[in-house]
Amino acid sequence: xxxxxxxxxxxxxxxxxxxxxxxxxxxxxxxxxxxxxxxxxxxxxxxxxxxxxxxxxxxxxxxxxxxxxxxxxxxxxxxxxxxxxxxxxxxxxxxxxxxxxxxxxxxxxxxxxxxxxxxxxxxxxxxxxxxxxxxxxxxxxxxxxxxxxxxxxxxxxxxxxxxxxxxxxxxxxxxxxxxxxxxxxxxxxxxxxxxxxxxxxxxxxxxxxxxxxxxxxxxxxxxxxxxxxxxxxxxxxxxxxxxxxxxxxxxxxxxxxxxxxxxxxxxxxxxxxxxxxxxxxxxxxxxxxxxxxxxxxxxxxxxxxxxxxxxxxxxxxxxxxxxxxxxxxxxxxxxxxx
Numbered sequence: 242x243x244x245x246x247x248x249x250x251x252x253x254x255x256x257x258x259x260x261x262x263x264x265x266x267x268x269x270x271x272x273x274x275x276x277x278x279x280x281x282x283x284x285x286x287x288x289x290x291x292x293x294x295x296x297x298x299x300x301x302x303x304x305x306x307x308x309x310x311x312x313x314x315x316x317x318x319x320x321x322x323x324x325x326x327x328x329x330x331x332x333x334x335x336x337x338x339x340x341x342x343x344x345x346x347x348x349x350x351x352x353x354x355x356x357x358x359x360x361x362x363x364x365x366x367x368x369x370x371x372x373x374x375x376x377x378x379x380x381x382x383x384x385x386x387x388x389x390x391x392x393x394x395x396x397x398x399x400x401x402x403x404x405x406x407x408x409x410x411x412x413x414x415x416x417x418x419x420x421x422x423x424x425x426x427x428x429x430x431x432x433x434x435x436x437x438x439x440x441x442x443x444x445x446x447x448x449x450x451x452x453x454x455x456x457x458x459x460x461x462x463x464x465x466x467x468x469x470x471x472x473x474x475x476x477x478x479x480x481x482x483x484x485x486x487x488x489x490x491x492x493x494x495x496x497x498x499x500x501x502x503x504x505x506x507x508x509x510x511x512x513x514x515x516x517x518x519x520x521x522x523x524x525x526x527x528x529x530x531x532x533x534x535x536x537x538x539x540x541x542x543x544x545x546x547x548x549x550x551x552x553x554x555x556x557x558x559x560x561x562x563x564x565x566x567x568x569x570x571x572x573x574x575x576x577x578x579x
Contacts (some may be wrong), residue, residue: 255497263532300330303561402446480516497526502534515567
């Protein structure tokens, strides 16, 4: 049923020494990030920023794929080249966020389920025509009193399974992103329990929906304590707990795990990724799919000024290189200041 092309794409996405850049912020999220830098969030400003990212010289040295937003793949560079083609010409595999965001889940106390399945088959066909090679769908679950509920876990796992099956039907590799949020003051043990329940439910649904594991990439959270929890666990504790959770829940047939940064600082996400990879050998390729962890310093360096483009691109390339080192367990803090 499935061809070798998807399996090859999945393997390329998690290739040694590289990771995936998440540049798929929705317009609402992009508004907040641009406003924080004192910039107006117009379509043209967003276009300039996305062009800066995808045209970074030698981006493919550390980045295997980039997740794009629908607006971006329909925009052109300042020279008139479609940005989606700029990505491919830069040696990077283009992918697309396809979910429609998290909305309130009925009969729960404020929990959410991600929407976007309606009409997805037709949208996927268009994305294939536009040259996309993979897709991404994000589910969000939070930890609190009786949360995440079984209802929320099951609803989001089911949506992820249906999305992944539709993507593979279209010939696109699904990035399956179940994110257990680090908001709150929960312990590391609470995060491990919630992440374990979530990943078990997700892989049950993927099997039920006929998803081929060799043709997908998992994009989970690292298992970390809530950002308000004190004291915070050590780097070694995070790495050991994360690897233990993944070994108990993720089949070895999955070619790779690409962690989200999930609100961690750029240096902390890199440090934790490095510690995880030092616990190898692991049954999957373990890499990164960072957004803020790569792009926050890039956006700050650019600040909307054309004279800052080259310096901002150097910042992105540098953070990519640092995370590529962490992806292979070769990172140390001294590299941040080298």
